[in-house]
Amino acid sequence: MSNFHLYKHNKSLKLESGKSIQNLEIAYHTYGTLNKKKDNVVWVCHALTANSDVFDWWKGLFGDNDLFNPKDYFIICPNTLGSPYGTTNPLSINPATGSSYFLSFPQFTVKDMALIHQILADHLSIQTIQVLIGGSLGGQQALEWAIEKPKKIKKLILLATNAFHSPWGIANNESQRLAIAADRTFYANSADGGKKGLKAARSMALLSYRTYETYGISQQEISTDKKDDFRASSYQNHQGDKLVIRYNAFSYWYLTKAMDSHNLGRKRESIEYALRLVESQTLVVGVRSDLLFPPDEQKYLAKHIPNADYVEIDSFYGHDGFLVETELLTREMAAFLKQSPEEKDIRTLHKIA
Ligand SMILES: CC(=O)SCCNC(=O)CCNC(=O)[C@H](O)C(C)(C)COP(=O)(O)OP(=O)(O)OC[C@H]1O[C@@H](n2cnc3c(N)ncnc32)[C@H](O)[C@@H]1OP(=O)(O)O
Numbered sequence: 557m558s559n560f561h562l563y564k565h566n567k568s569l570k571l572e573s574g575k576s577i578q579n580l581e582i583a584y585h586t587y588g589t590l591n592k593k594k595d596n597v598v599w600v601c602h603a604l605t606a607n608s609d610v611f612d613w614w615k616g617l618f619g620d621n622d623l624f625n626p627k628d629y630f631i632i633c634p635n636t637l638g639s640p641y642g643t644t645n646p647l648s649i650n651p652a653t654g655s656s657y658f659l660s661f662p663q664f665t666v667k668d669m670a671l672i673h674q675i676l677a678d679h680l681s682i683q684t685i686q687v688l689i690g691g692s693l694g695g696q697q698a699l700e701w702a703i704e705k706p707k708k709i710k711k712l713i714l715l716a717t718n719a720f721h722s723p724w725g726i727a728n729n730e731s732q733r734l735a736i737a738a739d740r741t742f743y744a745n746s747a748d749g750g751k752k753g754l755k756a757a758r759s760m761a762l763l764s765y766r767t768y769e770t771y772g773i774s775q776q777e778i779s780t781d782k783k784d785d786f787r788a789s790s791y792q793n794h795q796g797d798k799l800v801i802r803y804n805a806f807s808y809w810y811l812t813k814a815m816d817s818h819n820l821g822r823k824r825e826s827i828e829y830a831l832r833l834v835e836s837q838t839l840v841v842g843v844r845s846d847l848l849f850p851p852d853e854q855k856y857l858a859k860h861i862p863n864a865d866y867v868e869i870d871s872f873y874g875h876d877g878f879l880v881e882t883e884l885l886t887r888e889m890a891a892f893l894k895q896s897p898e899e900k901d902i903r904t905l906h907k908i909a
């Protein structure tokens with residue numbers, strides 16, 4: 557049986573902006589089955605360019621013999637709003653015109669992306685989520701959802717994410733969009749539009765996903781005589797090409813804008829007030845070498861979420877460490893999942909004392 561499913565919502569989705577998206581469709585993967593007590597749901601919010609097949613891109617953490625496995629859990633991973641892997645996105649057909657939306661797709665926010673998760677959970681009659689997990693843009697969605705539905709989410713795992721997207725993060729995204737906008741094919745209403753710009757954008761993004769040391773070690777030259785055609789250049793080209801094959805400039809544009817919109821304080825008393833609304837037992841994970849979402853952002857989350865533990869992991873990969881360091885993550889998460897709420901209360905008391 558295929559793990560892939562498509563839910564046709566057949567209703568319009570009202571966005572934070574007041575605009576609507578018609579005929580919403582949500583693609584998702586499931587693994588395992590819901591148990592009788594309905595208390596084994598693990599829900600995954602994916603990051604910028606991933607898809608709903610979490611067993612493919614988070615191997616080592618999600619798989620038949622991994623911490624999150626289909627014997628113990630009912631795992632659900634939806635493809636996020638705007639992403640090109642099955643859920644409604646800028647290349648979907650606009651029912652009003654009969655052609656793809658391209659740049660007429662309404663801009664959505666992380667809050668709208670969180671709503672997609674709620675709509676799918678309602679469709680699947682999932683009342684309780686045992687573990688909600690997300691990193692980076694996925695963590696931003698998980699936070700919005702945990703704040704909106706504090707009773708629904710029992711345990712929350714947030715990796716390499718933040719309470720609001722930083723000026724640094726927005727500047728990175730804007731620079732990448734400038735590269736896409738400089739590619740005039742982006743404005744030609746074609747699915748292939750903006751591919752050269754997208755390649756440059758991914759090359760820029762990689763600089764924020766890795767570190768000086770990552771490049772220094774993995775791309776150093778053996779010969780001192782080289783004047784051109786450096787390994788680091790070829791790596792950037794390869795990474796750009798790799799994304800262009802599987803992605804499109806329109807989804808990239810809209811999703812990076814959504815990421816910029818992320819601010820838990822919007823239409824709430826304050827960011828800190830919003831974080832205090834989280835009732836889930838929470839684990840926040842920072843990656844020490846993360847340049848894009850530096851650990852101070854996760855420490856801030858852990859400080860203001862009432863029931864939160866904070867752990868920091870080392871990674872050679874920088875920001876992408878949250879995807880790669882599955883052995884370390886398994887250790888930290890297994891310990892966190894074993895804690896009962898009572899043990900947690902005692903630990904929190906000790907922390908305060
Ligand atoms: C449909 C889908 O595929 S969606 C799922 C894929 N992506 C996602 O889910 C997003 C999350 N995943 C990721 O972002 C990434 O896969 C990560 C972070 C987990 C790992 O990143 P990678 O790019 O695999 O690792 P890394 O930075 O070490 O680069 C290795 C690649 O660069 C290539 N490379 C390394 N040095 C060079 C060089 N000097 N010149 C050219 N290519 C080079 C390697 O051959 C390898 O290529 P390959 O991926 O085509 O096999």
Ligand SMILES: N[C@@H](CCO)C(=O)O
Pocket residue numbers: 603604605606692693765876
């Ligand atoms: N490198 C990952 C994570 C970005 O936060 C992606 O492309 O989705």
